[in-house]
Amino acid sequence: MEKPATEVIKGDGWGRFPDDLEYHSGFGNHFESEAIAGSLPRGQNSPLICPFGLYAEQISGTSFTSPRKLSQRSWFYRIKPSVTHEPFWPREPSHKKLVSEFDGSNTVANPTQLRWKPVDIPDSPTDFIDGLYTICGAGSSFLRHGFAIHMYTANKSMDNCAFCNADGDFLVVPQQGRLWITTECGRLQVSPGEIVVLPQGFRFVVDLPDGPSRGYVAEVFGTHFQLPDLGPIGANGLAASRDFLAPTAWFEDCPRPGFTIIQKFGGELFNARQDFSPFNVVAWHGNYVPYKYDLSKFCPYNTVLIDHGDPSINTVLTAPTDKPGVALLDFVIFPPRWLVAEHTFRPPYYHRNCMSEFMGLIYGGYEAKADGFLPGGASLHSCMTPHGPDTKTYEVIILSTTLGSQVNFHYAIFVLRVV
Numbered sequence: 001m002e003k004p005a006t007e008v009i010k011g012d013g014w015g016r017f018p019d020d021l022e023y024h025s026g027f028g029n030h031f032e033s034e035a036i037a038g039s040l041p042r043g044q045n046s047p048l049i050c051p052f053g054l055y056a057e058q059i060s061g062t063s064f065t066s067p068r069k070l071s072q073r074s075w076f077y078r079i080k081p082s083v084t085h086e087p088f089w090p091r092e093p094s095h096k097k098l099v100s101e102f103d104g105s106n107t108v109a110n111p112t113q114l115r116w117k118p119v120d121i122p123d124s125p126t127d128f129i130d131g132l133y134t135i136c137g138a139g140s141s142f143l144r145h146g147f148a149i150h151m152y153t154a155n156k157s158m159d160n161c162a163f164c165n166a167d168g169d170f171l172v173v174p175q176q177g178r179l180w181i182t183t184e185c186g187r188l189q190v191s192p193g194e195i196v197v198l199p200q201g202f203r204f205v206v207d208l209p210d211g212p213s214r215g216y217v218a219e220v221f222g223t224h225f226q227l228p229d230l231g232p233i234g235a236n237g238l239a240a241s242r243d244f245l246a247p248t249a250w251f252e253d254c255p256r257p258g259f260t261i262i263q264k265f266g267g268e269l270f271n272a273r274q275d276f277s278p279f280n281v282v283a284w285h286g287n288y289v290p291y292k293y294d295l296s297k298f299c300p301y302n303t304v305l306i307d308h309g310d311p312s313i314n315t316v317l318t319a320p321t322d323k324p325g326v327a328l329l330d331f332v333i334f335p336p337r338w339l340v341a342e343h344t345f346r347p348p349y350y351h352r353n354c355m356s357e358f359m360g361l362i363y364g365g366y367e368a369k370a371d372g373f374l375p376g377g378a379s380l381h382s383c384m385t386p387h388g389p390d391t392k393t394y395e396v397i398i399l400s401t402t403l404g405s406q407v408n409f410h411y412a413i414f415v416l417r418v419v
C-alpha cells in the first residue's frame with residue numbers, strides 16, 4: 001500500500017524560544033509527547049501508516065537486549081526519516097581539538113597537579129562546536145569505555161547546522177551565558193547553574209541568546225548517567241527525580257537548504273548535507289531523552305558534628321561501570337551550604353584518590369584555595385596525586401573558633417575513573 005504524502009504541518013518557527021517552555025518532569029521516566037494532538041500512534045510503535053503520514057524511527061541508547069531496568073530507547077514520529085541525507089565527509093578544515101581515543105599518540109600523561117585560568121571568549125565568530133576542545137580523558141569511545149572532559153567558549157549561535165555525538169553522552173555545565181538547545185525531542189533553556197545531558201546520538205543545536213558563553217562538558221562512553229543510590233540517607237535527598245526536566249515535542253517544517261549534520265565519531269568530525277531540518281519530530285515516546293537539572297534544587301547532606309565527609313555525598317549523577325559501586329564518572333557539586341562541625345578542619349581534607357578529580361568553578365571562590373582558582377577555570381588532580389587546601393587556607397581555618405560557616409560558592413567536580 002502506498003504511503004500517503006506527508007500532510008503539510010507547520011511548526012512554530014526556528015530560533016524563537018518562548019520564556020514559558022514546557023517540560024516533562026522526572027528521571028528515567030517513559031514519556032509521551034506530541035506537538036499535534038493525535039500524532040502519536042496508539043497501541044504499537046511502527047504502524048504501516050503513522051498519523052499524518054509521519055515516519056516512525058527508533059533511537060536506541062542501549063543494546064536491544066539490555067536488562068529492562070537499564071534499557072533506553074525512544075520512538076520518533078517525524079516528517080522525513082533521518083536517513084535521507086547525503087553521505088558523511090570529513091569536516092574541512094579538520095577539527096583536531098577533540099579526542100575520544102586516549103593513547104600516547106594524541107595525549108601526554110602527567111600526574112602533576114594542574115590548574116587552568118578561565119579561557120577568554122574568542123574575538124572571531126565561534127559557535128559551540130567550533131569552541132569545544134578536549135582537556136583530558138581516558139579510555140576509548142570505540143571500546144565503549146572511557147570519558148573525556150571538554151570545555152567550550154563560544155560567541156555565536158550554531159547556524160544552519162546541528163551536532164550529533166556518536167561517541168557518548170554530553171553533560172554540559174554552562175558557567176557563563178545561557179544556552180538555548182533545540183533537540184529532536186524539543187527545546188531546553190539552560191542557564192548557568194543548570195546542567196543539561198545530551199545523550200549519544202541525539203541531534204541538537206546550541207543557540208546563545210545572551211551572546212558569549214563558556215562552560216564545561218563531561219562525555220561518557222558506553223554508559224549513561226543515573227541517579228546515585230541513597231543508601232542510609234533514605235528515600236529522599238540529593239537530586240530529586242522530579243527536578244529533572246525533559247523537553248516536550250516541538251518541530252519545524254520548512255525547507256533548510258544546505259543544512260549540515262555535524263557528526264562526532266571517534267573524536268573526528270564529519271559533515272552530511274540535507275535539505276530539511278532534523279527538528280521535524282512531531283511526536284515521540286520513550287525513556288531515552290535529553291534533560292536538564294537546576295543545581296540549586298540539590299538537597300545537600302553533610303556533617304552535623306565532627307569530621308569532613310567524603311565528596312561522594314554530593315553526587316548529582318553517576319555514570320556507572322559494571323562493577324557495583326564503581327563509577328566511570330561521577331558528577332559531583334559543592335553548592336552554597338552551611339558547613340558545621342566541632343573541633344573539625346572543615347575544608348576538604350588532604351588526600352590522594354584512586355579516582356581522578358577534574359574541577360570547575362561555576363561562581364564564587366573555592367574553600368580550599370585562597371586564590372588562583374577562578375570561575376571558568378579548572379583543575380585536575382589525577383589518580384593518586386596528593387592535594388588539599390593551600391597554606392593560607394589552612395592557617396585561616398585552624399585559627400577559626402567558629403562552629404560553622406556559610407560557603408557561598410558553587411563548584412562542580414567530575415570525579416573520574418577508568419577501571
Ligand SMILES: O=C(O)Cc1cc(O)ccc1O
Nearest residue numbers: 309310311347348349357368
Ligand atoms: O579535592 C576536592 O576539593 C574535592 C573533594 C572535596 C571534599 O570535600 C573531599 C574530598 C575531595 O576530593
Ligand SMILES: [Fe+2]
Nearest residue numbers: 351357381387
Ligand atoms: Fe580531591
